[in-house]
Amino acid sequence: LWRKFVRLACNFMVIFIPWEMRIKKIESHFGSGVASYFIFLRWLFGINIVLTIMTGAFIVIPELIAGQPFGSTASKTIPKEHVVSAQDLDTVWSLGGYLQYSVLFYGYYGRERRIGRAGYRLPLAYFLVGMAVFAYSFIILLKKMAKNSHNSLASVPNENYTFCWRVFCAWDYLIGNPEAAESKTAAIVNSIREAILEEQEKKKSKNLVVTICLRVVANILVLLSLAGSIYLIYFVVDRSQKLEQSKKELTLWEKNEVSVVVSLVTMLAPSAFDLIAALEMYHPRTTLRFQLARVLVLYLGNLYSLIIALLDKVNSMSTEEAATKNNTSHWIDSTIFATRTAPEEEKWSTPGPGTGLPRNSTWAPEETSIPAYTLSEANKTTVYTQRPQDQCWETYVGQEMLKLSIIDMLFTVASILLIDFFRGLFVRYLSDYWCWDLESKFPEYGEFKIAENVLHLVYNQGMIWMGAFFSPCLPAFNVLKLIGLMYLRSWAVLTCNVPHQQVFRASRSNNFYLAMLLFMLFLCMLPTIFAIVRYKPSLNCGPFSGQEKMYDIVSETIEKDFPAWFGSMVGYVSSPVVILPAVLLLFMLIYYLQSIARSLKLSNQQLRMQIQNARSEDKKKVAQMVEARIQTQEESSMRLPKDSDLGSRLSSAHSVVPQSNGTVVNLDSSSSKRGRGETAAQRTPPSPQSGLGSPSAPLPGTSKCRPEQHINRCLRGRSASAGDRHQDRSCSPGMRTKHAEVVRSEPLFRRDFQQIDPPLRGPGLSAVVPRGPRSCAPRYYIINERDSRQKIHPTFWPERHFRMDALGDMVMCPRTTRQGVSWAPQQGHSPQLSEEEEDAPRRELVQWSLHPQSLRGLQGAPHFYAGDRSESQTLVPEHQGRMHFKSWDDSFEAPLDRPAYGHKKPRSRNFQSAQHPPKLRGKPKVEPSLTESDSMSAASSSDQQNGSNDQYPQVTPSQAKFRRSAGQLGRRKPISRQELVADLNDLICSNV
C-alpha cells in the first residue's frame, strides 16, 4: 500500500514538472541529444524565475508601491518635447518614451535612501540584489555541475556490453500502454542507432595529413570569421554613434541596426561554422564540442564588442557631460543665473525638481540639475534639453540590452518559422511537383541543431546577466521569452524537424553546457562589475545618483544605519590584515581539496581497472569452460575414430596408421597449420616404436583400449578431486577458505601463480618438489571444468565442490591403488604404457604420484606426457580461442607476459624441469625397462605400440610443442636439454 502511495505521489509530482511529458515525447522521438536541449531550457527557465522573483520582490514591487509615482520627479517624467512622440510606435520600438521612464530601467528608480513608511532602503536593495543575482547564478550553476559530475561518476560508461545491453535489457517489461510502447520502441531504435554510430566512428580510418591540413584550414577560417564578425559589430556600433551625433532624426533601420546586425551575425555564423566543421572529420561528439566552443567564442566576441562599444559611448557621454558642465558653469557665470550664489541656487532648485524630495546633502547633482533645469526651461537647444535624460547611461545600456534581447527573440521566431516551418511546408507539399526530390536533396527538412540552439540559450542568458543590473525586469522578460521559446521550439521540432541523421549520445548530465554557461556568466559579469566599479553613476537618475561609486551605498549604509561597533568591525574585517590571510587560507584550501580530488580520481581509476580486469578474467573463464567442454566432446569424438583406426589397422599396413592418426589429429584436435607441420616433423621418434610394435599390435590393442577408457572415465572424477586437492594444497595458505568458490575465484588464483612462479623458477632445481604439485593445480582445474561441463549445468558448481571435498579424503586411495597398479606390472612395462592411453587426468595423477615416490622407472613415459598433457590442454584453447592466443610463439618466447592461457605453459615447462632431476637418475633405468619390456613379451610391446599410436592424436602436435618447450628450457638449462634429447634418443634406441 505504501509503495502504491509513493507511486501515486510520484505520478502526481510529474504533473507539476513543467513540460515533462513534452520533453519525454521529444526524447523518445529525437533521442537524448535534443531532449538535453529542452531540459537545459527548462533549467534555465527555473533560474530565470528565481531571478525574476528576486528582482521583482526586492526592487520592482517596492518601487512601484512605495516609490514616488510616475511624473513626480524629473527622472520619472518624460520631457515635454518628448511627450508628443512618446506613444509613437517608433519610440516604443526603440524602448523610448514611456518605456524608458518605467520600472523597466535603472533610471526610474529613486534615490531616496528610504522609501515608504517602513523605510525600505531601495538603493541598498538594488545594489544587493544586483550582486545577489550573480551570486545565485554562480552557486546554482556550480551546484548543478557538481551534481552532474557526481552522476557521471556514478554511471561510468561501461563499454563492455553496450550492444548486448541495448538489445537484451532494452525492453521495459513494465510497459503496458501502447503509446509508451511506441515511445519505447522509438527510443530503442535511437539508442541502437547511436551505438552503431559510435561503433562506426571507432572504425573510421583516417588520413592523418589531410585531416590535419583540413583542420588547420578550418580553424583559420573560423578565426577569420570571428574576427570579421567582431569587426563588423564594432563598426556598426561606431557608425550608429556617429549617425546619432550627426543626425537628429534617425530612421528605424539606423536605430536598430546594431541589434539587427548582432542578431544576424549570431544566426548566420554558426551555420558557417557548421559547414567548416564538416571539413574536419571529427567524431560527432568532438565536432559538437568544437562547434559549441566556436559559437561560444563568437557570441562572446559579439557581446564584448557590443559592450565595449557601449562603454565607449558611455565614456564619451561622461566626457561630454564634463564638457557641458564646464560649458554650463561658464555659461552660468556669464548669464544672469550665474549671479546667484550656491545657496540661492539650492533654494531655487529645491522646489523645482523636489516635490517631497528630501534635501540632498551632496552638492554635485544639485549643481548639474540646476543648469540642466535652467537649460530645459530656457530651451536653448534640443541637445541640451536631452542631456539630463540621456546622461543616464545605465538606462541606455539597459535599453540596448533589452532591445537586443527582443530583436534576438524576433529573429529566433522568424528563423524557426522561416527555416524550419516554411521549409518544412515547402518541402512537404511541393516535393511532388518539383524537378528533384526535395525531401532528400537540397532543401530537405530542417535538422535540429543542438549546438547552436544550446549556445543560443547560453548567449541569451548571458545577455540577461549582463543587463539585469541595468534593467531589473530583464529576467522577467526572459522568463516570458523562454516560455515562448519552449513551446515554439518543441512544436517546431515535433512538426517540421527530422531527427538528426547522425544520432549520438549526449548524456543528460552534460556538464559541457553548464561549463559554457558558467564561463558565460563569468564573462558577462565582468563588464557589469567593471561598469559598476569604474564608472560614476549618472547624476540625474537611478538609485545611486549622487554617489561617487555605486558601491558607496554599502559603506554608507554601514556607517549610518548600523551601530558604530559594527562599522568598525567591518572596517577591521575589510582591512588587509584580515583579507590577506583569508585569501591565503582559501588558496590553501583549494590546493588541499584539489590534491584530495586528484588522489581520489587516481584510486577511482585503479578500482575501475580492477573491475575491468576481474571482468575480463571472468569472460576468459567462461570461454575456458566452454572450451573445456568442447574439448571433452572432441576427445570423445576422437576416440571413435581411434577405435575405428584400430580396427582398420587389423588389416592394413602399420605404416598407414600413424598417418591416418595424424589426419585425425589434424582434423580434430588442432587445425593450426604449424601443428600439422610439426606433426609431420615430430612423428619420427615414435614411429620406430610403432614400426616395431605394430606386427603384434592388433588384437590386444583393441581389447585393451576399451576397458582402459572405461577405467579412465571412472577415474576421471577421482583424479579431478585429486587435482582439486592438489590445488587446494598448493593454495592452502589463505586460500582454503575460498574453497567453496574456488572456481569463481580461479582466475585470481592463477594470477597469483603466475606471479609466484617466476621467482620460484629462478632457484631452479632446488625447489623441484614443491613446485610440482603447484604447477599441477591449474591443469587439474581444467579437468575439473571439463568434468563439470559434462553435466551442463551452471548450478552444478557447489555440488561438485562438495563432492570433491568429500572425495578429498579418498584421494589417497586412488592414488595408492593407482600406484599399486602402476607398480605391480612395472616390469611388464605394458601397464605403464597403457597409462599413456588414458587421457590427461590419470596421467597427471601418475605424474603426481611419481613425484614423491620418485618412480624413476616410469620417468621416460610420463615425462613424455608431461609435455603432452599440458600441450593437449593448451592446444585446443589455442585453436578455439585463437583470438586470445594469436601469438603462440610469443607466448613461448616471452612467457612472463603472456596473456590468458599462456600461464599454463610455464607450468608445463616448470613441470618438466621439475621432472628432470629424477629423470636423470632414472635414465639408466628407463633403458633397461624398455628393452626388457620389448624383449619380454610381444603382447606388452604391442600394447606399447598400441598406446603410443593411440596417443598420437593428442601427442603428435603436442610433441612438437614439447620439443619447443624443451628447447626453450634448454636455452635456460642447456644441460637438461641435452639430457632430454639424450633421453629421447634413448627411448628410440631402446625401442629399436
Added chain:
Amino acid sequence: MGNKQTVFAHEQLEAYQDCTFFTRKEIMRLFYRYQDLAPQLVPLDYTSCPDVKVPYELIGSMPELKDNPFRQRIAQVFSEDGDGHMTLDNFLDMFSVMSEMAPRDLKAYYAFKIYDFNNDGYICAWDLEQTVTKLTRGELSTEEVSLVCEKVLDEADGDHDGRLSLEDFQNMILRAPDFLSTFHIRI
C-alpha cells in the same frame, strides 16, 4: 473470504506459496486475473486440479503483456508444451519469475529462454535478428540489424562459437545495471 477457501485446498495454496514468490493474497489475486481471462473456461473451484488451459490469444491480450514485443515468446516459454496455452500453474510461474522477488539468476535463465527463439539452447544470430526486429518493430534496416547482431555476438560470445550459450548470456546480463528493473512485470 469464504470464496478463497473453496477455490484452493489449503495444501494447494501452501504448495503454490512454496513454489512461487507470492503470498497467499497475491496468489488469489492472480487466480482471479487468470479466471477473468476466460471465465467460461476456468472453474472457480480448483481443489480437484482440473486440467484447464487458457489459450494464448487470451493470455496475450492481458494489458501487462499486450504491448510487449516478446509476449508470444514469454507465453511459449512458460507454457508446458511451448504453444503458449497456459495452465494456472504456468500462469503463476510466469508472474512469479517476473515478479520483483525472483532472484536474478532465475530471471536471467528465463530471459535467455525467451530470447532463444528456436529453442536450441543457444542464442544464435537468427535469434538475435528476431529479437532486434521485434524490439524495434522493423524500423532498422537489415544491415543495421545484422550489424547489431554481429556486435552483440562479438561482445558477449566468450568462446567465439558464433552464438551465445546460457553462460555467456548470464555473464553478460547479470552485469547489466537495469536488467532487474526492466525484466519485471508488475501485476
